[in-house]
Amino acid sequence: MELWFLILISLSLGFFLKALVNLVFLSQTHKLPPAPFTFPIIGNILWLRKSTYELERAIRSLNQKLGPMITLHIGSRPVIFIADRSLAYLALIQNGAVFGNRPPAHATSRVIGSNQISTSFYGPNWRALRRNLTSEILNPSRVKTFGHARKWVLNNLKNQFDLLSKNGDPVRVVDHFQYAMFCLLVFMCFGDKVEDKKIKEIEQVERRMVVNHSRFNILNFWPSLSKIVLRKRWAEFLQLRKDQEEVILPLIRTRKRLKEQRLRNLNVEGNEYVLSYVDTLLDLQLPDEKRKLNELEILNLCNEFLNGGTDTTTAALQWIMTNLVKYPQIQEKLLLEIKEVVGEGEEVVKEDDLGKMPYLKAIVLEGLRRHPPARLVLPHAATTDIVLGEFLIPKNGTVNFMVADMGWDSKVWDDPMAFKPERFLDGEGEAFDITGSREIKMMPFGAGRRMCPGYGLAMLHLEYFVANLILSFEWKAVDGDDIDLSEKQELTIVMKNPLCAHISRRVAA
Numbered sequence: 001m002e003l004w005f006l007i008l009i010s011l012s013l014g015f016f017l018k019a020l021v022n023l024v025f026l027s028q029t030h031k032l033p034p035a036p037f038t039f040p041i042i043g044n045i046l047w048l049r050k051s052t053y054e055l056e057r058a059i060r061s062l063n064q065k066l067g068p069m070i071t072l073h074i075g076s077r078p079v080i081f082i083a084d085r086s087l088a089y090l091a092l093i094q095n096g097a098v099f100g101n102r103p104p105a106h107a108t109s110r111v112i113g114s115n116q117i118s119t120s121f122y123g124p125n126w127r128a129l130r131r132n133l134t135s136e137i138l139n140p141s142r143v144k145t146f147g148h149a150r151k152w153v154l155n156n157l158k159n160q161f162d163l164l165s166k167n168g169d170p171v172r173v174v175d176h177f178q179y180a181m182f183c184l185l186v187f188m189c190f191g192d193k194v195e196d197k198k199i200k201e202i203e204q205v206e207r208r209m210v211v212n213h214s215r216f217n218i219l220n221f222w223p224s225l226s227k228i229v230l231r232k233r234w235a236e237f238l239q240l241r242k243d244q245e246e247v248i249l250p251l252i253r254t255r256k257r258l259k260e261q262r263l264r265n266l267n268v269e270g271n272e273y274v275l276s277y278v279d280t281l282l283d284l285q286l287p288d289e290k291r292k293l294n295e296l297e298i299l300n301l302c303n304e305f306l307n308g309g310t311d312t313t314t315a316a317l318q319w320i321m322t323n324l325v326k327y328p329q330i331q332e333k334l335l336l337e338i339k340e341v342v343g344e345g346e347e348v349v350k351e352d353d354l355g356k357m358p359y360l361k362a363i364v365l366e367g368l369r370r371h372p373p374a375r376l377v378l379p380h381a382a383t384t385d386i387v388l389g390e391f392l393i394p395k396n397g398t399v400n401f402m403v404a405d406m407g408w409d410s411k412v413w414d415d416p417m418a419f420k421p422e423r424f425l426d427g428e429g430e431a432f433d434i435t436g437s438r439e440i441k442m443m444p445f446g447a448g449r450r451m452c453p454g455y456g457l458a459m460l461h462l463e464y465f466v467a468n469l470i471l472s473f474e475w476k477a478v479d480g481d482d483i484d485l486s487e488k489q490e491l492t493i494v495m496k497n498p499l500c501a502h503i504s505r506r507v508a509a
């Protein structure tokens, strides 16, 4: 007994001493990455007010002077930005567990983001929430069960384009892409019986929150003060949250009722029943607290699912289609590949055909490399003091990664700002590893433990829609218009002047 006690004491003492030595030694021998001079408090607020796009440009010019790792004092905490792909690999893949955490949620996230996957600390709750999404909803056989929903959404989109292009006018496509991508996720989230009117209601309430995202962000700087000084904005934010609850909670309750009826063997939806994300969340247990999710937490997870996948995929789809309009020879080459696989005269690309089209995949990858919709990943936090390169990343320090810079690195990519899908066919072809597990060459979905769990679904949506939209329509630039690739920041990086193109049917409907 006494011996065990002694062993226990010496082990604890050993761990404590090691942590102490780490802290003292590392912080003495290694410093934080360099920071530019800014006036305290005022400088912090100024950084906080910048959009991600402005921040990204400012960091890029600081990287020229200070190197690929810099520290900025944003709001109340220092944030370290990493622009070098080897350092990103060292952090996210080789030290994945150390960089797998998130910083504590901001005041607004505590209202709308509680127990979301993206905001959860690295630990059992996060693991359970993430595993539920990936293995219950995003696994390939479950994704297949939503094939009919994708077909339905695609047909609607094609009918819309038929209608809008009937008199030969150019079509502004982005809103139609956005609605299509949103519908796909609504069906996966709440089941495939949601009516069009209801989808529009959900879209409106979600958009209002997304569009005001950066206005609400300022509420997080010194919340106790902002609750007094910016009380009208706080009221607006809380009202929007209430509107979300009014629209979405009834859908969650409907799924709950359906589930109970099924359990009582009432076979409500017959054989057509398809498991939805909400159904899986109703069953989920949080291991930390040993309880089920409450309605508001399910609502937060639905919001995350809908918003995480809509703007990102829409932005990528628009950038890809824009490049196919800008470079007709790439569009032509893709069309040849599609026709060869589906057969002459066939009007639809089936999902099973997508895997046989390496050039299609190369186009989608090139679109994500050249125009990554997210320029920074979500903030990561270190679980312990660690030295990266020559600098200290302190325990709980916030760390982020310059996504576009990884994919535009001229040491890896020849002529990186050009749109050349062929680069993915040379040597690596279909085998290109988007997860970065062997080496990070680009990271549009992040990398490591916190990598986007929706990347497979996003790739499927992009390949399916690009292939079908090219098989069905010829896409042409408006005469005299030079396709403009200027960017602007919304929730993601989107086209400043959205794509407006002549669309005409290739095959008579």
Ligand code: HEM
Binding pocket: 117, 118, 119, 130, 304, 305, 308, 309, 310, 312, 313, 316, 372, 373, 374, 376, 377, 378, 379, 444, 445, 446, 447, 449, 450, 451, 452, 453, 454, 455, 457, 458
């Ligand atoms: C082209 C489409 C998409 C892009 C470019 C994208 C990009 C990203 C990025 C950069 C991250 C942050 C990774 C990090 O913090 O290291 C992320 C996280 C996440 N994404 Fe996506 N995403 C896309 C589609 C989707 C879809 C379709 C879904 C859901 C169905 C989704 C759900 C999520 C979730 C839940 C997280 C948080 C993961 C975690 O914290 O563990 N995303 N995504």
